[in-house]
Amino acid sequence: MYGRVVGVTVLGVGGHAVTVEASVGRGLPSTTVTGLPGAAVQDARDRIRPAMEQAGLEWPLRRVVVNLAPGNLRKEGPGLDLPIAVSVLVATAQVPARAVADLVFFGELSLRGEVLPTPGAISVAIAAARRGCAGVVVPAANAVEAAQVEGLRVVGVEALPEVVGFLRGTWTAPDVPAIVAERPAEAEVDLAEVRGQEQARRALEVAAAGGHNLLLVGSPGAGKTMLARRLPTILPDMTDEETLEATQLHSVAGLLAGRGVLRRRPFRAPHHSISTAGLLGGGSSVLRPGEASLAHRGVLFLDELTEFRRDAIEALRQPLEDGVIVVTRSAGSVTFPARFTLVAAANPCPCGFAGDPRRACRCREDQEARYRQKLSGPLLDRIDLRLTVPRLTKDELLGASAAERSDEVRARVVAARERQRHRYAGLGITSNAHLPGPIARRAAGLSIGAEELLARAVDSMALTGRGFDRVVKVARTVADLEGAGDVGADHVAEALSYRTALEQDEGLVRAG
């Protein structure tokens, strides 16, 4: 007596089809799982029998061998519970064998026979579609997310009896609710809530328009977090493809629960005590995406940048350059997408009050030097926009004019992005931030006035080579926001304003 169904194991973000065979033969009652099962899959042996019995199904009191193929692939996660159970049901003729052909099964079982929400359903659906299957049977809680994959029938099930009913043709799955036509950018927060801070609001707009990373330097209470949280609301809506990518990462991390798909660009703000694995992905047996990947297509916010572990920060260079993170463990190597906008925040000095007109900074020179040292480095080189966010006085707050809403700003951002896509069509990049330094100056189209201003800035602001490239890229974005063909002197001037005291003082500190 033999049964065969198809399941999927999720490794990293990718789903890999697994053929699950069950053989029920003579011998003392026992259950064996072969074919490189991971710990969670080994557990399935003990879970499935009570689950089936509770659901009123029969578990064969004979020798059961379950084989998972291909045998060279390590199988992880609880999602193979359901295909193993169904393979036994086929082998014991409790459901017809032809009913399971062309379907992929996925889901974790409880001891009462419920099919529990399981991380990674969307990756399963993608793998099933790629294999040419007609449909997937997944936990009802994950049905909407699986339905994002086109051309696939999605059957959401709550418990084993429904699976059996479906396969016997006595139960019909409810239709998966159509994608809720919610405005994707309908977010809880809006840029209009930020009072004053016009320069910071403008910097967010420039960051969004050119895909630039952003450093916010300011005293505690200046509103750095409030600003960062609103960056996703002015980014263009995610394309379908981006939605799918981001949803997949959140799905395998088990963070989707309840929500079908990710509609808003993610905003991730890990605490500075996070481990390197937590930030970049990893884990001992099951490789999970890290915060950097969960921020894919959205914003990764690192508050108190100097407090993060140095190695974790250094490791962010790979995703900032390549948009992916490769995690290698003994269990294998996995690639997680991680293309995000980085927003980092830091105090201007250890005590937090350097540059504040109302409070004297109490830091010693050596403390401050060490602090600058901590802030510098390869990560900072990849941050085009740096901005000082001042703590506002009551008068400054009261004097602030009414602020624009996120959707108004987003319209300009979308137009600027469109211009960049058009200009860089042949270059394989989509935004000014990704313009390679050496060609930035040529590709930007600097006017004579812009060149002159830059030359003066090199002299009087001690602009370095890298700093020069950054200014050119940001100036290009400012020009794109205005719809200007060439980069003018005023665009360069604005770009030059996105520096902080940490760089402005460099010359003097060296001299002093």
Next chain:
Amino acid sequence: MEHGFPRGFGRGAAHADAVLVLRCLLGITPRELFALIWRVGTAAGALAAIERGEAGSDNDRAFLAGADPARIRADLASAGARFAAPGDAEYPPAFLRLADPPVGIFLRGRPLDPGDDRVALVGSRRPTPTGREVAIDLARGLVAAGLVVVSGGAVGIDAAAHRGALDGGGRTVAVLGSGIDVSYPPSNGALLRAIEATGTVLGEYPPGVPAEPFRFPARNRLIAGLSRAVVVIEGAAKSGTRITAEHALELGLEVFAVPGSVTSPLAQTPLEMIREGATMVRGADDLLADLGIAGTLRVPGSSPRLPPPQRRILETLAAPMLPDAVARAAGLTVPDAISALIELELRGLVRGVGGRFERTFSAALQG
């Protein structure tokens, strides 16, 4: 107590060695040592009294047990430093008028010229950018008029004053609060070497003594002792800057102070000094006029013709302002205001501080 050391103090080879050893003791304070010398009369006598335990600390006695004047002199030579005792050409006579004159000083660089007219510029180690600018302007003005600048060997106003003097092609004297061969902070090493090339670095402490906060106040009396006048640039309330000014008053020097905004924490010491009678100066011109040095050396303000928006902004910037406020006051959009502010910054007329913009000292000079 009368001024200075006993007649003939430190004369003769044996006594000269004793003076050098006495100056290497870190336990006994200059004031205690001065009193002891007056009690016993000679340098060798003071050493013997310390060895007997009548003064000084156990550390001093431990040091004396192994002290070898020849080795100290060798250490000094290898640090490129020399020693001057009271009566030596390089020992400033004005030090003898202090309540606690140093028994000797260590020097590096060019000889200290007794004929020099010196003015001290003192202020915060953490000044505002404006404070730095003013210090540079004052130092340039002083050296252009042929005077010599004196300041501490630390960062902030000290470093800016020396930098201004060197940039102006003049001479400057740095007074260290640490060992004569110790740069504090270490980043100051290059500046001190530059000072040595044309001016002098001096201090009370032998090679190897680390910088400690409690040594800075003692250093300040030497700054005052070297100078004809003291200018206080920036200092928080109850700062070390105030100590220098008090030493200056004790010595009967002229004290000047550069005012700042009443709300600025770093303007508190100069404002207090002005209230107590210090002369207010707004820059090098005021200072030179008050010192009785005729003639202004500033190139008359060929104020550049600014585009109207930039001129409007410069006129609006009474205090540090947010770019939003600048934009509103000048009737510009925020991006345009930011662009204009940066153009002004490149002209050296405006600078950004902590997210706000303010006029520079140069803008004030151009009126």
